[in-house]
Amino acid sequence: MLTRVGTWSFTNRGKVIGLWVVLLAVIFAWGGAIGSSFNDGRALPESGSARGFDVLAREFGGLGAGLTGSIVFRAGDRFDGIDDPAVRSTMQELFAEVGDVPGVQVSSPYAEGPQAAGQINADRTVAFANVSLATDIDQTEAGKVGEQIIGLVPEVDGLQIEVGGQSLAVFKPPSSELVGLAFAIVVLILAFGSVLAMGLPIAVALGGVGAGMGLVILISNVTNVPEFSTTIGAMIGLGVGIDYALFIVTRYREGLHAGMTPAQANRRAMDTAGRAVIFAGLTVVVSLLGMLLIGLSFITGLGISSAVTVTATMLSSVTLLPALLGFAGARIEVTRWRGLIAAGLFAIALLGLGLKISPLLLGAPLAIIVLALGFAVAPLRRQVPVRARKPLEQTLAYRWSHLVQARPWTSIGIGVVIMGILAIPLFGLRLGFSDEGNFPKNSTTRQAYDLLSDGFGPGFNGPLLVTVTADEPGQIQSVLALGDALTATPGVAAVSEPIPNGVEGPLTPEAAQSAASAADAFLFRVIPTTSPQDEATSTLVDRLRTDVIPMAVAGAGLDVNVTGNVAVGIDFTQYLSERMVLFFAVVLTLSFLLLMAVFRSLLVPLKAVIMNIISIAAAYGVIVAIFQWGWGGSLLGIEPAPLEPFLPLMMFAIVFGLSMDYEVFLLSRIKEEFDRHGDARNSVADGLAATARVITAAAAIMVVVFGSFVAEENRIAQAFGLGLAVAVLLDATIVRMLMVPATMELLGEKNWWIPRWLDRILPQIDVEGHSVMDDDELVEPTVADIDSVDSEPVNA
Numbered sequence: 001m002l003t004r005v006g007t008w009s010f011t012n013r014g015k016v017i018g019l020w021v022v023l024l025a026v027i028f029a030w031g032g033a034i035g036s037s038f039n040d041g042r043a044l045p046e047s048g049s050a051r052g053f054d055v056l057a058r059e060f061g062g063l064g065a066g067l068t069g070s071i072v073f074r075a076g077d078r079f080d081g082i083d084d085p086a087v088r089s090t091m092q093e094l095f096a097e098v099g100d101v102p103g104v105q106v107s108s109p110y111a112e113g114p115q116a117a118g119q120i121n122a123d124r125t126v127a128f129a130n131v132s133l134a135t136d137i138d139q140t141e142a143g144k145v146g147e148q149i150i151g152l153v154p155e156v157d158g159l160q161i162e163v164g165g166q167s168l169a170v171f172k173p174p175s176s177e178l179v180g181l182a183f184a185i186v187v188l189i190l191a192f193g194s195v196l197a198m199g200l201p202i203a204v205a206l207g208g209v210g211a212g213m214g215l216v217i218l219i220s221n222v223t224n225v226p227e228f229s230t231t232i233g234a235m236i237g238l239g240v241g242i243d244y245a246l247f248i249v250t251r252y253r254e255g256l257h258a259g260m261t262p263a264q265a266n267r268r269a270m271d272t273a274g275r276a277v278i279f280a281g282l283t284v285v286v287s288l289l290g291m292l293l294i295g296l297s298f299i300t301g302l303g304i305s306s307a308v309t310v311t312a313t314m315l316s317s318v319t320l321l322p323a324l325l326g327f328a329g330a331r332i333e334v335t336r337w338r339g340l341i342a343a344g345l346f347a348i349a350l351l352g353l354g355l356k357i358s359p360l361l362l363g364a365p366l367a368i369i370v371l372a373l374g375f376a377v378a379p380l381r382r383q384v385p386v387r388a389r390k391p392l393e394q395t396l397a398y399r400w401s402h403l404v405q406a407r408p409w410t411s412i413g414i415g416v417v418i419m420g421i422l423a424i425p426l427f428g429l430r431l432g433f434s435d436e437g438n439f440p441k442n443s444t445t446r447q448a449y450d451l452l453s454d455g456f457g458p459g460f461n462g463p464l465l466v467t468v469t470a471d472e473p474g475q476i477q478s479v480l481a482l483g484d485a486l487t488a489t490p491g492v493a494a495v496s497e498p499i500p501n502g503v504e505g506p507l508t509p510e511a512a513q514s515a516a517s518a519a520d521a522f523l524f525r526v527i528p529t530t531s532p533q534d535e536a537t538s539t540l541v542d543r544l545r546t547d548v549i550p551m552a553v554a555g556a557g558l559d560v561n562v563t564g565n566v567a568v569g570i571d572f573t574q575y576l577s578e579r580m581v582l583f584f585a586v587v588l589t590l591s592f593l594l595l596m597a598v599f600r601s602l603l604v605p606l607k608a609v610i611m612n613i614i615s616i617a618a619a620y621g622v623i624v625a626i627f628q629w630g631w632g633g634s635l636l637g638i639e640p641a642p643l644e645p646f647l648p649l650m651m652f653a654i655v656f657g658l659s660m661d662y663e664v665f666l667l668s669r670i671k672e673e674f675d676r677h678g679d680a681r682n683s684v685a686d687g688l689a690a691t692a693r694v695i696t697a698a699a700a701i702m703v704v705v706f707g708s709f710v711a712e713e714n715r716i717a718q719a720f721g722l723g724l725a726v727a728v729l730l731d732a733t734i735v736r737m738l739m740v741p742a743t744m745e746l747l748g749e750k751n752w753w754i755p756r757w758l759d760r761i762l763p764q765i766d767v768e769g770h771s772v773m774d775d776d777e778l779v780e781p782t783v784a785d786i787d788s789v790d791s792e793p794v795n796a
Contacts, residue, residue: 002274002278002318003267003270005270005318005322006266006267006269006270006271006274006318007263007266007322009320009322009323010262012323013322013324014323016323020207020211020320024214027211027218028210030218031214034218036217036220036221037140037220038225038226039220039224048545048561048562048571049561049562050571052467052564053563055521056467056523058521059469059521060501060521067133067137067165068130068131068132068165069131069146069164069168070128070130070163070448070452071098071128071131071153071162071448072126072451072452073087073159073451074126074451074455075087075125075158075159076158078157079158081124082125086156088110090154090156090159091108091110091129094153094154095108095129097152098129098152101149103134104132104133104149105131106130109127109129118496126451126455126456128164128451128452131149131165131168133145133167139227142168143168143169143170146163147170162444162445162448162451163445164436164444164448164452165436165445169436169445177705177709178350179708180701181238181354182347182354183347183704183708185350186344187704188202188246188697188701191696192253193386195335195343196332196339197253197332199343200249200332201242201245202242204242204316204317205238205241205245207316207320208237208241208309208313208315208320209233211312211316212233212308212310212311212313213233213234213237215312216233216308216309217230219304220301220305224297224301225304228714229301229305231712232717232720233305235705235706235717235720235724236306236654238705239701239702239705239724239728240281240310240313240314240658240661241313241317243698243702244314244317246697246698246701247277247661248270248274248321249332251265251268251269252266252268252325252332253333255268256332262325262328262329266325269325276664276668277314279765280660280661281310281311281317283664284310284660284661285314285657286587287587287654288304288306288307290303290587290590290653291303292304293579294576294579296575298646302646302650303653306653306654334383336374336381336384337381337382337383337384338373338381339371339374341367342368342370342374345367346363346364349361349363392689393689395692397688397692397693398685398686398688398689400688400737401741402685404738405684405685407742408742408743411739411741412739412742412743415738415739415742416614418618418734419614419615419617419618419730419734422619422621422730423614423620423621425622425624425625425628428628429624430535430642431576431645432533432570432573432641432642432643432644432645433533433569434533434642434644435461435462435531435641436448436461437533438533438639438641438715439715440637443713449461453531458530458531458534459528459529459531460493460527462528462533462566463525463526463527464527464528464541464544464567465524465525465562466486466523466524466526466544466549466561467521468521468522468523468524468559468560469521469559470522470558471558472520475556476519478557479522479558481556482498482524482552482553482558482560483495483498483524485548485549485551489540491528491536491539491543493528493529494527495524495525495527498524499522499523499525500518500521528540528566532566532569537566542570544562549562576649580648580649587653587656591609591660592609594765595608595660596754596762597763597764597765598664598765599667599668599671600752600759600762601754602753602754602758603747603750607744608663611735612656612659614735615655615659615730615734615735616656616727618727618730619651619730620648620723623643623651623723624643626722627640627641627643627715627718628642638715641715647723651720651727655723655724659728661698662695662698662731662732662736665695666687666688666695666740667687669691670683670686670687673686680749680751684741685741696732699729699731699732702728706722706728707725
């Protein structure tokens, strides 16, 4: 089936490319028409925070139901605090303008009543206005509202005004993938020695990523998809898209080198590498869809959006790529100096765009000039000399494999020590949500956070909301006793007076008697002494729920819940932590069974699973050391904070799937050699030598594509990028080049042993097709097959 699809795409190349152009146009037109509806909400079923939000919605008019932010300001020495007439008039005018923005409500600190008084610090130099957004404004629209508000902020000497809240934060469009693409151009040219062979994987990856991201925009309207999923999708899609196309193009060129026609080479590439691409891609997709087991819409949206992008790049690799190969034909082997120089200049221009270095952008017009001159200037028309291909036995990878196989125990020991050292920080892993104190220091979101911390204390950025519902009205004394217990709790900086439902403002002792008869729900605002992401804050929430509140309301007939964004994050973290083991177990088991069916072996899939776990653990350790402990974080602009609880899940799903790519391509070659001559020792060296260059090139590209996202402002994208880069680097070096050949040497022919009864019941999954060429397929390419290799207008 796959071979027929690849052959049809190759033959009907114009139709396929036309269909892809139409598909991309329809997807983005559709997405542009209905827009996106991204949602970063983390509300949980069956949790204290979720029950508390239900009370807020039912009894307090949906307080906290929509996205929120703040406008924080500080009056400098030239003013008489925030009450200075100049400050007051400036801020009130700003609040009025912000309030005119559709869907925005502003609660001014200059309003009457005790609630407004709580928005001004003790020395009246720092104050803030609460900004509430309508419930139909999603995260994407909230960012646009934040950009509007920032644009309204006046510049007044001595008056600092900042716009706070993650909902109103404005992130610069990601450009790090351009750095990865620039590096990919260089690596692919070095690996292939061909500009045309370089361009095909990049075109296929961009086509797949474009389709995937467009589909994610559409999917965000039917399920809960976080906004940063597009960044994660672009990261994964570029990596796997270039990877998959790289493997297929490599097999295609091997066919040409063996004397096959372009059509035969394409058929053979699809029947071998194409099968492996489908298997590897489905493994990644299955790993990502395993996140649906978690049972949360937020995580489900992440898994589905990433799986859709991978699926799009996989389909692009087996349809769009054969079509492009049909146009390239045998010209893929020819590179002229004009094309090589132009490709280098385009890479420089992409690097300039990614790093925002304007002079480097001159690379693009220079590349166009070189291409134009290349048809008239003889030296630029000349073909770049082709490097002679060494026999496998003379390659560095072949000699390296025999060196490792000669000292297997030493090689395994070195690998285990390196991985073990890197994995040590994993034992100190703390999951949780980072707060706005991790935004870039020059961002208005971070400066607003710092202003609130300086003016009101670090806990003010993450207040806890304690909701109380009574069995019947008239329980005010029990509610006040609860307030006293909350106030006396270590780690609590301040507790507001209880706010009853149906009453404006907080309930003072004087008004308690009159309000008690009508109120059956109350709200406390509790300010911790520590920041939202501090471990002590999580400990405080646990103490309130398990100790302080149960003791304070014992026998009183009150239902009390601790809610608010901080409590939601804590509940979310606990929920995910409890389900991680199930997720890991399902993905590992399924991967083991798939590999066992592919390679008809027990030990090979077992080793693969164990080694993948080792490489993922080491990558986790590096992330903990940098992002949680802060080691070297100052060099990258990273503040220490707990790791987002969904990060280990996503990393595991992605890395485990990607590592299977290398596993399949390497082991399938080793198995092919073993089946051919039955030599367990040389089959390892032959397989490693045959795949080393392409695996190294693919890994190098993914490391840079992923690693370049460390330059982003979004902490989640930074952590994903660095974690995936480290995991791929370790997997392609320590695991594939050291530990795999060493363990396979120790086991010898036992690598491929499987009980007969198990072999009979396992399904047949062929990922390498008919890799041995038939004699009647080895023919010299004709002039028509080559399609005029020397044709100047077509070839770069």
